[in-house]
Amino acid sequence: MSVSVLSKTRVRPWPLATAAAVCLLSFAAFWVAQRLAHVNMLDVMVYRAEGETVRAGGDLYAMRATSANLGMTYPPFAALLFVPLTLVGVPLMRTLCTAGNLLLVVALVQLSLQLVRPSLSRTDLWRTTLWVAAIVVWCEPVWTTLRYGQINLLIAVAVLWDLTRREGSRWAGLGIGLATAVKLTPGLFVVLLFAAGLLLWRRDRGWNQWLRTAVTATGVFLGTTLAVALALPADSKRFWTETLFETGRVGFAEETGNQSIRGVLARLMHTDDPGMWWAVTAALLGGLAMVLAVRAAVRGDKAVAVVVCAFTALMISPISWSHHWVWCVPLLILLADRATRTWPVTGAVALAFASFALWWVPHDPGRPELDQNAGQMLLSAVYPLTTTALLVGYALTLRRQAVAKE
16 A cells, blocks of 8 residues: 555656746746856847937937947837836846846746647646746757847747637737737748638638737737837838848848858858858748648647747748747747657757757857858757758658558
8 A cells, every 4th residue: 555655646746836946946046147157138238228219319220239339120119118128227127137038938938838738727837837947948049038138038928928819819919910010020920820821711711710810910010010100200211121121230140149041051151141042042941841830730730830930930030049049948848748759859959959059169259150160060050950850850750641641
């Protein structure tokens, strides 16, 4: 009898309080580690400067901030959102930013779990959320997001909030619309929503959640953008007619931190402008990946559709800094849930995002990335290579399944 009781005790889930304590301890250690690393939170200082420029009525896209002489790269709506950062002192702003981003880590994990496993009970959802958050906070994209005080977690949470709403929700689309108005890359989710929604409408001859969310997101984006154009006409005109097309304004394409296809090709070709090679490669890979995402959506596999779409956006964007890849969190949760027989794959992907391998190569203002050798190129392309391997593996799995049904 005692053996039976002991066996049951061993398989009993950890209490929710234990998970909360471990998560809190991990976050506290993370906070201390960031302070010991003397993180400068450079980007949030730029955001603050953008908010100050709005308040002063200055030229947003002529503004330069911090010792790195950084300018604004987002649509003007973002600057309006950053105005509250100017209402507190810099030390308090940095503290609030770090605390807010840690809360967003929890939100991102919970929404990812709801996307992958919507059937989880409330207790199991919170318990798993806290355990996973305690671990993924140490991944390189999450670490770097907090290091710079970036908004990547907020963008991902806004998108996933929409995509985990109940069927028929009138609010679904609000998050994606606002996220796209702040940073254009989430707009690819609108493409996914429309494509899947139209195919489902054609099949079922009825209005569906995908179309409803797409229409709402588009309306919110257009409404927000037009409202900002009325409030900031000069800045809006300059962004949509000039700044939007100045890809070099964000940074050099070959920088190690740029984990997009363009960055990989720039380092491979030893140039800061891979030109048409990037356009063709991005179009081909992006098109094929979106086909996979839309097919998954039509089959009812929303989790795969969302994750594939997110990583497609990261791959085809001209600049995708490593901290943009916080979408590794839902990816790892999806792999852990699906790849029960191929746990080495999940482990390898987790290692790719936790190893900081891309920073093992020379990187400094002298632009050594233009002279990388083969080994350095592999390390500095760790995220795109990992994503490409997963997409190819997924496509081959679908092919095998189709052949087996014939």
